[in-house]
Amino acid sequence: MGKEITSREQDYSQWYNDLIIKGNLADYSAVRGCMVIKPYGFALWENMRDVLDKMFKDTGHQNAYFPLFVPKSLFEAEEKNAEGFAKECAVVTHYRLKTDPNNKGKLIVDPEAKLEEELVVRPTSEAIIWNTYKGWIQSYRDLPLLINQWANVVRWEMRTRLFLRTAEFLWQEGHTAHATAEEAIEETKRMLDVYADFAENWMALPVIKGVKSPNERFAGAEDTYCIEALMQDGKALQAGTSHFLGQNFAKAFDVKFSDKQNKLDYVWATSWGVSTRLIGGLVMAHSDDDGLILPPRIAPVQVVIVPIYKGEEQKAQIDEVVHQMKKEMVALGISVKYDDSDNSRPGWKFAEYELKGVPVRIAVGARDLENKVVEVARRDTKEKQTIPLEGIASFVHSLLNNIQVSMFNKAKAFQQENIRTANSWDEFVQILDTKAGFVSAHWDGTAETEDKIKELTKATIRCIPLDNPQEEGQCILSGKKSTQRVLFARAY
Amino acid sequence: MGKEITSREQDYSQWYNDLIIKGNLADYSAVRGCMVIKPYGFALWENMRDVLDKMFKDTGHQNAYFPLFVPKSLFEAEEKNAEGFAKECAVVTHYRLKTDPNNKGKLIVDPEAKLEEELVVRPTSEAIIWNTYKGWIQSYRDLPLLINQWANVVRWEMRTRLFLRTAEFLWQEGHTAHATAEEAIEETKRMLDVYADFAENWMALPVIKGVKSPNERFAGAEDTYCIEALMQDGKALQAGTSHFLGQNFAKAFDVKFSDKQNKLDYVWATSWGVSTRLIGGLVMAHSDDDGLILPPRIAPVQVVIVPIYKGEEQKAQIDEVVHQMKKEMVALGISVKYDDSDNSRPGWKFAEYELKGVPVRIAVGARDLENKVVEVARRDTKEKQTIPLEGIASFVHSLLNNIQVSMFNKAKAFQQENIRTANSWDEFVQILDTKAGFVSAHWDGTAETEDKIKELTKATIRCIPLDNPQEEGQCILSGKKSTQRVLFARAY
Secondary structure (H helix, E strand, C coil): CCCCCCCCCCCCHHHHHEEEEEEEEEEEEECCCEECCCCCHHHHHHHHHHHHHHHHHCCCEECEECCCCEEHHHHHHHHCHHHHHHCCEEEEECCCCCEECCCCCCECCCCHHHHEEEEEECCCCCCHHHHHHHHCCHHHHHCEEEEEEEEEEEECCCCCCCCCCCCCEEEEEEEEEECCCCHHHHHHHHHHHHHHHHHHCCCCCCCCEEECCHHHCCCCCCEEEEEECCCCCCCCCEEEEEEEEEHHHHHHHHCCCECCCCCCCEEEEEEEECCCCHHHHHHHCCCCCCCCCCCCCCCCEEEEEEEEECCHHHCCCCHHHHHHHHHHHCCCCEEECCCCCCCCHHHHHHHHHHHHCEEEEEEEEEHHHHCCCEEEEEEECCCCEEEEEHHHHHHHHHHHHHHHHHHHHHHHHHHCCCCCEEEHHHHHHHHHHHHHCCCECCCCCHHHHHHHHHHHHCCCCEEEEECCCCCCCEEECCCCEEEEEEECCEEC | CCCCCCCCCCCCHHHHHHHHCCCCCCEEEECCCEEEHHHHHHHHHHHHHHHHHHHHHHHEEEEEEECCCEHHHCCCHHHHHHHHCCCCCEEEEEECEECCCCCCCEEECHHHHHEEEEEECCCCCCCHHHHHHHCCEEEEECEEEEEEEEEEEEEECCCCCCEEEEEEEEEEEEEEEEEEHHHHHHHHHHHHHHHHHHHHHHHCHHHHHHHHHHHHCCCCCCCCCCCCCEECCCEEEEEEEEEEEHHHHHCCCCCCEEECCCCCECCCCEEHHHHHHHHHHHHHHHCCCCCCCCCCCCCCCEEEEEEEEEEHHHHHHHHHHHHHHHHHHHHHCCEEEEEECCCCCHHHHHHHHHHHCCEEEEEHHHHHHHEEEEEEEECCCCCCEEEECCCCHHHHHHHHHHHHHHHHHHHHHHHCEEEEEECHHHHHHHHHHHHCCCCEEECCCHHHHHHHHHHHCEEEEEEEEECCCCEEEECCCCCEEEEEEEEECCCC
């Protein structure tokens, strides 16, 4: 009847692609590794962006916009950052095309229009921003400087996947400057909390807050904080990061401020970001074999109403009732779509809105109207109920809240069931191979061991959870002494 | 006392730059021709964007996002469009940097990471979008397709000016697909009306709606509609364009649809855009020698309140009154800033907020409170009034409306005074050289004459106004027969 979706069991990866493409979230493009975000997917991103944007503003941040291009000499100034991103940079070398003398109607790059200095398409904006901050910060009075940017960035990844890893993606990047290390660390944690709040209370996506191991740190950071989510296949997904950058960028770009005692010091920095990757996480955390399941608080359409009728007269009666019902729902802040298009049958529409993950579907039939009821179906559990028309708007309003909570609880239970403790190497490998999920295990704290574990199992340290209990133990690989467990997982 | 601004008379161009830089709207960047939009400037852009976005959605459009890069082979598909933009394209040729073996800590472009096909950084997105639409449109049921994108674009202009002409700028670009030429033309005009509505009723910027001469058309368009505004120095500024693209892009990308009779035909297209350039127009149309003057409906801060006091006790009394006053204003939807920072004196603050163009300033002194009044100053006319505290919020609310209307009326009167009729070449040149503004004159309709006039006077045909009266006459340059007057001006 509807579009066919590969089941999770059959091919998890194809299931994901089917949801994205057939659910109308995104499409492939003619540019290697880049995607087109379709209107339905973009409406979802707009909802997410608007909520985050308000959270950033409520915590004192302002938006600004910095150039897309980073001159190579600035890009290389902070060495670790440059080294970390050099291998995946799109580089602009010329500024003009000209007609091909040997090929009518075709263009070639004009060799005479070579740039004196190449421009890197930003993979992240620390370099261009800290070079700008140099002109904006002189005194402690200019601090803190709390700025966020919504932008596109480009990282030339070799293997790409819709939303999860694309050459170009949309994100926000916060870049703040502070007078002390303490304030910067406080900001780093504050924004991690904002991300966790957003993931859990809006995306219904439970996350673990933690700190990355040095191996997994952002290039140029002193510490990377992260939120880690769990997908239905037991793989982890890094959903957001917040970096304490120390004075690394201030030193690379010579950004000093005079404090109250008129003493000069380098400025302390943070940066933090989430991206359209979150949409990939959202899809993989909640959806089922029939399609997307979107949390009501960010769903582009919260309620769809489908009429079931024969003939114009019945249609007119239904229209009248729906019109009133819709008005009442809109007054409660619910986004409603009445799909009375006549080029597809109700069954097809049901399947289509299930595929698109619309949280609540209301079917209104002629016989229902006689009984003054409608049929309400929730997408997450697929339960159907017959509900009196009287008071339907407030019923739906609280149903949407229930769905939001219930989606979070379900995902939270799944997450909790999938954090397992391993006390030996065999146990560690067995859990990864048979159950996946997070494995809590002792690690000796060395990059060497971490690399070895990754090589042997493809699992990485996702994070050292915040407020991690200190506990003596032995590293599962090296057997050396360890002071705490960390969370391993295979990850996207 | 405040920051120094060059006067318009002294150096109009420097005056403009002073307002942008010292008014904290934008800053120069390390990238040639690219600017940094500072938080205050970006807040202004956000307000403009949000209003426009709502207008687009209210007229049935949805947002989406398409790749930043356009493969060269797609870029060159629509020949006129390609030819028009080829000379100003930033081109990505490589996807990796590597460490310079001869220069420790430096990076070079990795010659082994050359792209097989170069990527053009989008100067506009018709090519990549119509290549995508090919996959989305099969039947008349898929039409109209009404999509808008908010994005950054890059045009490698040789001479750049903050906001008015920058290598990278932010804009929106609508791209729609229709079943008939009539519908596409209707859409082109509808969006022109949206732009005119926005310019006049939100930016307080009167515009003339018209059609471009073939010379000034968008590359690849059949017709370019535009809104033209007038700056205080008498130069015109193209503030927005809406293009009827005919079937040019559909043919270039082979986008056909089957109509109700199952007959195949190429799709009809429009595109339309406005950009951060509008901010430049806003600044130049309204501001004075003391700084920016922003229309209340889009000003980031509508009202600033400055306390005038001696000692903590007076301050506490003022705080209490302001707190209440602010609450009442916020309840009326007014955006208010209470600047009680103690590191600058009231006089300095007054100058600072005049520079920033905040529409209304309220000064609250201890003596005022005894008399239960405050001093209200409007930025546009600089009038000051003593107003009773009682009812101050609703007074300010209607004052903001008055300022909005009065700014528009002032600009409208200026525009009307500066549309002059020339009936001979001498008259034409004399008006341009002594008074500037728009000159309404007969033109023989040929590109040759238009080019010649531009060469001789630097004036271009800004537009043929919509509903232009037909009137027989003689071309001011060639003396040939003409059927209507058109509007000439020197322009930004």
